[in-house]
Amino acid sequence: MQFEWTPEQDAFRHKIRDFLEANLTGDWEKFSEHGPASPALTAFAREFCVKLAEAGILFPHWPVEMGGEGLGPWEQQILAEEMWIAGEPRGGQYMNVNWIGPTLQKYGTPEQKARYLEPITRGQSLWCQGFSEPDAGSDLAALRTRAELRDGSYVINGQKIWTSYAGLADTCFLLTRTSDDRKKGITIILVPMDTPGITVRQIPSLIGEGDIHEVFFDDVTVPETARFGDEGQAWEIVAYSLRNERLGIPRFTLARAALDRAVAMLQGESRFAREHVRIEAARCAALCEAAATANYAVVQKRVDGLSIGAESSSARYATVMAERAVCEFVVEFVPQALAGASPYLKMHHQRGIVAGVAAGSAEIQLNIIASDVLELPREPR
Amino acid sequence: MQLALSEDQTQVLDFIDTLARPYASVPMHDASLVLESADLDAALVESGFLDVMAVEELGPVTAALVVEKLARLPFAIEAAASVMVRPLIDLALPRPLCLVEEGRIGGPVRFLRPGASVVVVGPSGVRSFMADAGIIAAAQVDTLYAYPAAFLTGLPDCMTSHDVDAAEVLRAWRVAVAAEAAGLLAAALAATVAYVSDRKQFGRPLATFQGMRHRLAEDQVMTNSVHWLALRAAGTGSRGDAALALLHAQEAAKQVCYDYHQFLGGMGMTLEHPLHLWTYRLKLLTAELGGRGEQGLAASDALWG
Numbered sequence: 157m158q159f160e161w162t163p164e165q166d167a168f169r170h171k172i173r174d175f176l177e178a179n180l181t182g183d184w185e186k187f188s189e190h191g192p193a194s195p196a197l198t199a200f201a202r203e204f205c206v207k208l209a210e211a212g213i214l215f216p217h218w219p220v221e222m223g224g225e226g227l228g229p230w231e232q233q234i235l236a237e238e239m240w241i242a243g244e245p246r247g248g249q250y251m252n253v254n255w256i257g258p259t260l261q262k263y264g265t266p267e268q269k270a271r272y273l274e275p276i277t278r279g280q281s282l283w284c285q286g287f288s289e290p291d292a293g294s295d296l297a298a299l300r301t302r303a304e305l306r307d308g309s310y311v312i313n314g315q316k317i318w319t320s321y322a323g324l325a326d327t328c329f330l331l332t333r334t335s336d337d338r339k340k341g342i343t344i345i346l347v348p349m350d351t352p353g354i355t356v357r358q359i360p361s362l363i364g365e366g367d368i369h370e371v372f373f374d375d376v377t378v379p380e381t382a383r384f385g386d387e388g389q390a391w392e393i394v395a396y397s398l399r400n401e402r403l404g405i406p407r408f409t410l411a412r413a414a415l416d417r418a419v420a421m422l423q424g425e426s427r428f429a430r431e432h433v434r435i436e437a438a439r440c441a442a443l444c445e446a447a448a449t450a451n452y453a454v455v456q457k458r459v460d461g462l463s464i465g466a467e468s469s470s471a472r473y474a475t476v477m478a479e480r481a482v483c484e485f486v487v488e489f490v491p492q493a494l495a496g497a498s499p500y501l502k503m504h505h506q507r508g509i510v511a512g513v514a515a516g517s518a519e520i521q522l523n524i525i526a527s528d529v530l531e532l533p534r535e536p537r
Numbered sequence: 538m539q540l541a542l543s544e545d546q547t548q549v550l551d552f553i554d555t556l557a558r559p560y561a562s563v564p565m566h567d568a569s570l571v572l573e574s575a576d577l578d579a580a581l582v583e584s585g586f587l588d589v590m591a592v593e594e595l596g597p598v599t600a601a602l603v604v605e606k607l608a609r610l611p612f613a614i615e616a617a618a619s620v621m622v623r624p625l626i627d628l629a630l631p632r633p634l635c636l637v638e639e640g641r642i643g644g645p646v647r648f649l650r651p652g653a654s655v656v657v658v659g660p661s662g663v664r665s666f667m668a669d670a671g672i673i674a675a676a677q678v679d680t681l682y683a684y685p686a687a688f689l690t691g692l693p694d695c696m697t698s699h700d701v702d703a704a705e706v707l708r709a710w711r712v713a714v715a716a717e718a719a720g721l722l723a724a725a726l727a728a729t730v731a732y733v734s735d736r737k738q739f740g741r742p743l744a745t746f747q748g749m750r751h752r753l754a755e756d757q758v759m760t761n762s763v764h765w766l767a768l769r770a771a772g773t774g775s776r777g778d779a780a781l782a783l784l785h786a787q788e789a790a791k792q793v794c795y796d797y798h799q800f801l802g803g804m805g806m807t808l809e810h811p812l813h814l815w816t817y818r819l820k821l822l823t824a825e826l827g828g829r830g831e832q833g834l835a836a837s838d839a840l841w842g
């Protein structure tokens with residue numbers, strides 16, 4: 157066992173840091189207060205990701221046959237950490253390189269690959285993920301948005317909600333119902349967002365402009381070739397995608413960086429001497445580092461080619477605990493940070509508070525840990 | 538970063554499993570507040586597992602793994618201090634090794650008995666002496682903590698000074714206790730999971746009630762991360778990591794000890810079920826080195842000055 161990064165991994169991290177330092181100049185920090193899905197950051201990312209692509213750090217973890225360098229899971233982790241600490245300058249394009257690209261490569265038709273992969277590699281496409289619905293959140297398999305095959309076209313009717321990036325996305329990775337068989341009746345359709353019949357409505361929120369949306373589908377018609385995989389194959393494909401994205405965003409790194417910022421603010425005001433503040437800060441740091449190590453234990457399994465199971469839920473929950481602690485610390489001890497004194501801490505807060513809801517809630521992680529890590533007898537259904 | 542067990546580590550842990558198998562379960566209905574085994578202790582000394590830290594290809598992470606593993610046994614074994622702290626001071630110090638903080642010698646001292654080595658750590662440096670009956674006061678006979686423990690009535694006038702940085706010893710001590718706590722947490726969780734999966738009320742196993750499942754899952758998350766933080770602290774040798782590891786372990790201990798006794802209902806109050814052998818060791822460890830607050834301050838000093 158070795159808890160230090162190798163010199164190569166350190167060098168890779170520094171390469172990214174140097175790049176970020178050179179390219180996130182001026183008032184980037186204030187700018188990053190715009191959420192990752194805001195028009196401002198989306199436009200910024202369209203330029204920034206081109207530069208990343210040119211520097212070879214947009215998708216270095218992709219296999220060589222996809223144009224990547226075939227770097228391993230640790231490098232993918234390091235890349236994600238550095239981007240997230242910096243305020244995620246890739247905006248929504250992080251999804252492209254984390255799971256949309258690899259999923260297209262594995263399940264896409266030649267035509268779909270030709271159409272969608274190339275713009276991703278140029279840093280020029282934005283996707284949204286149309287999974288959740290008003291009545292299908294945690295219980296995703298209850299989704300009802302219908303796709304009916306009529307004369308070689310799918311006609312889609314229904315509603316999605318909480319869809320990040322929908323306002324500006326080019327394409328939607330959409331889950332639809334093609335039969336009543338719960339999980340086996342779900343089918344993926346890749347829908348261009350400018351197709352007639354799609355209405356996107358932004359939802360005002362605590363987490364910045366442009367982040368979450370309602371998306372309505374009224375007789376939206378796309379050719380049958382827009383189907384991704386077979387009818388009924390969505391659950392399998394999504395499981396594969398999540399395997400690429402199991403740990404989700406490395407939120408614990410931003411939480412830790414935010415904690416360090418908050419401490420620096422307190423030190424600057426000579427308010428970090430009081431013992432209760434120091435102890436609470438240390439508690440937060442312990443939770444951040446706990447999340448880091450729990451996540452790293454899962455990354456190691458990827459490195460070793462082992463299948464990743466419910467331990468990723470344990471790591472996810474550890475991350476939620478860390479985010480919660482740091483968000484609470486900032487509000488309690490540097491409340492001014494969220495009222496203009498620190499764009500960085502406000503940015504962290506707005507991203508941190510969703511940790512226990514987005515991409516599978518904290519309680520659902522606990523359910524998974526109970527059943528699949530602790531192997532407790534199942535709850536009656 | 539490489540978090541998989543090495544072949545050597547797997548082998549050491551397998552050996553310990555084999556050696557400790559006869560001691561892995563408790564003689565039920567043995568109304569004892571603390572279990573010790575001289576035979577197990579002797580076997581461990583003989584096998585050399587308490588000396589892994591000094592073996593170059595094994596080192597501190599393996600030492601922490603050994604301490605963690607042994608702590609899972611229902612028997613209290615003086616391993617943490619001997620395995621992880623003694624090599625920094627003097628490998629020749631006779632066991633058991635009792636670590637006490639200068640200026641804070643009033644609490645129950647684990648494993649204190651005549652012949653034990655007592656190491657006093659603090660601003661005056663690192664000093665040791667061999668305890669004799671004259672300086673020991675027995676703890677109450679039915680002390681609840683599942684460690685053998687006694688009190689020091691004072692310090693002798695003459696102690697051996699050791700040429701080692703007290704801060705380094707404190708660091709290793711924190712890691713050692715965190716590793717021990719990690720093992721205790723894992724064993725207590727396993728015992729509780731087994732009980733609530735078996736015990737039925739309202740016609741179904743207790744473990745099928747979500748109120749219990751979620752708390753057990755949270756306890757698993759804490760247990761898992763205490764394990765990793767302890768190993769990492771052992772591996773990096775950083776003072777900040779050590780303080781964070783023990784802080785997190787003491788936080789976890791507080792949370793789970795309450796939950797597990799709760800989940801066993803009346804059975805959790807008995808000596809019939811072995812749960813207390815792990816939880817009451819954990820409880821005493823929450824007081825180690827001044828408790829959570831002191832670890833918090835130490836971590837804060839190390840991280841932010």
Ligand SMILES: Cc1cc2nc3c(=O)[nH]c(=O)nc-3n(C[C@H](O)[C@H](O)[C@H](O)COP(=O)(O)OP(=O)(O)OC[C@H]3O[C@@H](n4cnc5c(N)ncnc54)[C@H](O)[C@@H]3O)c2cc1C
Pocket residue numbers: 284285286287288289290292293294295317318319320321363367368510513514515516517518519520523
């Ligand atoms: C910022 C943000 C961005 C998002 N982006 C997207 C996106 O791009 N695309 C997309 O498809 N979705 C997105 N989501 C949706 C997200 O996946 C859902 O919010 C999440 O799955 C929870 O569903 P819900 O909001 O309907 O909550 P509900 O499922 O209604 O849950 C409400 C509460 O009940 C609890 N609960 C539910 N079921 C159980 C149970 N069985 N046991 C115990 N407790 C339970 C939950 O844990 C939660 O605390 C996003 C959400 C957020 C907050």
